[in-house]
Amino acid sequence: MSRHPHLILTQARAPLTRATQVMTEQGEWREQLLACERPLTIYLNKREIVTLMTLGEDPESLVLGYLRNQGLIEQLNDLLAIQVDWEVEAAAVITTHTPDDLEETLSKRTVTTGCGQGTVFGNQMERLKNLALNPWPxxxxxxxxxxxxxxxxxxxxxxxxxxxxxxxxxxxxxxxxxxxxxxxxxxxxxxxxxxxxxxxxxxxxxxxxxxxxxxxxxxxxxxxxxxxxxxxxxxxxxxxxxxxxxxxxxxxxxxxxxxxxxxxxxxxxxxxxxxxxxxxxxxxxxxx
Missing domain, CATH: 3.40.140.10 (Cytidine Deaminase, domain 2)
Known part of the structure; x- marks a missing residue:
């Protein structure tokens, strides 16, 4: 999964669907698959960050991508471990240090609308000013x-x-x-x-x-x-x-x-x- 052997990463893929019995408009019963939905609470160096509702396909990558996109992990070398345990519905993330502005960053978050109730932190818009994208045809x-x-x-x-x-x-x-x-x-x-x-x-x-x-x-x-x-x-x-x-x-x-x-x-x-x-x-x- 990772090109970085120093990282401790679980591979806690969860079942993506489960079967249930449903009744049709004709009164007939049949089996139907349901997409699974489960909570995953992220802890960064024992500090609770957020609870995501997820399918569970690749939770370690989800956690890493979330923390990176929120600016809570800047360098991959800072990351020591991502350990997901579905029994307690938690992901423990260990890094070499906690961001100095973590509390300030968390205080600026805004819950966005739409499927999945995404979270955007207030400083994300500011970080866009430093982006230079490649405009390829x-x-x-x-x-x-x-x-x-x-x-x-x-x-x-x-x-x-x-x-x-x-x-x-x-x-x-x-x-x-x-x-x-x-x-x-x-x-x-x-x-x-x-x-x-x-x-x-x-x-x-x-x-x-x-x-x-x-x-x-x-x-x-x-x-x-x-x-x-x-x-x-x-x-x-x-x-x-x-x-x-x-x-x-x-x-x-x-x-x-x-x-x-x-x-x-x-x-x-x-x-x-x-x-x-x-x-x-x-x-x-x-x-x-």
Whole structure:
């Protein structure tokens, strides 16, 4: 899992689904899989930080990505251990030192809306000013190839529903890492942790999500150094505003051959325009 042998990391993957009996509208009983949801309380050097509701696919990466995205761990060398114990629903994180401004940082947090109840700390917006993203170009045909590749994922969603998926992808249509979780915030934090542990550069990568591109999702992608955003759902006004300020290419409502480019339009080459659909068969997309 890790390229850093000095780290102590559990591999506490939990069951992702469980079966239950449901009754149909015809009064017939059948088995149905449910996506599991479980709390995980993070402790940083014995200080309780937050409780996340998670699927449990890759909890160690989730914890690391969350703490990094909140600015609570700046250097991977500072990390000594992440130990997840599902019996007590806790993750103990041990580092060489506790941030001097931990209490001040925790006092500035704001609970955001949306699936998973993400948390943004007040100093995140300030840290965006120091970001310099790589504005690399991409082709429409590459977006279509990537959407095709992504169809092979979303296993838990296909089996049980009720989850969001996020991925880190290449322009060549390869899905480097895919994660599903109860909240899209957890999924992107897990990806951030994986990339950090594996030493993968994200400067030329694409961030994909099944959920909305809210301000927090855009911020998390930017903190990973990613400048191309792709969502099968919509975007919020603040998410778009942040993407524009950072020069990010934002594509949303991406389903089949359809997508909308919200920002960074000059970076996209339209080399595979689909036939124009008659107005009589067009339908309005809805956010999910």
């Amino acid at each position: 991409i082709k429409q045909s590459q977006i279509y190839a990537l959407l095709e590749a992504l169809n092979q994922h979303n296993e838990t969603y296909r089996n049980a529903g009720a989850v969001h998926g996020c991925a880190i992808c290449t322009a060549e249509g390869h899905v480097l890492s895919f994660c599903e979780d109860i909240g899209r915030h957890n999924a992107v934090d897990t990806l951030a942790g994986r990339l950090w542990l594996e030493g993968i550069s994200s400067q030329d990568k694409i961030f994909y999500t099944t959920g909305r591109l809210t301000s927090e999702m855009v911020i998390k992608a930017a903190q990973m150094g990613i400048s191309v955003l792709l969502s099968r759902s919509g975007a919020t006004e603040m998410g778009l505003s942040i993407a524009e300020s950072l020069g990010m290419l934002m594509l949303a409502r991406a389903k089949g051959r359809h997508f909308l480019v919200f920002s960074g339009q000059t970076r996209l080459t339209l080399d595979a325009r689909p036939p124009v659909m008659p107005k009589s068969v067009k339908r309005r997309d809805s956010d999910e």
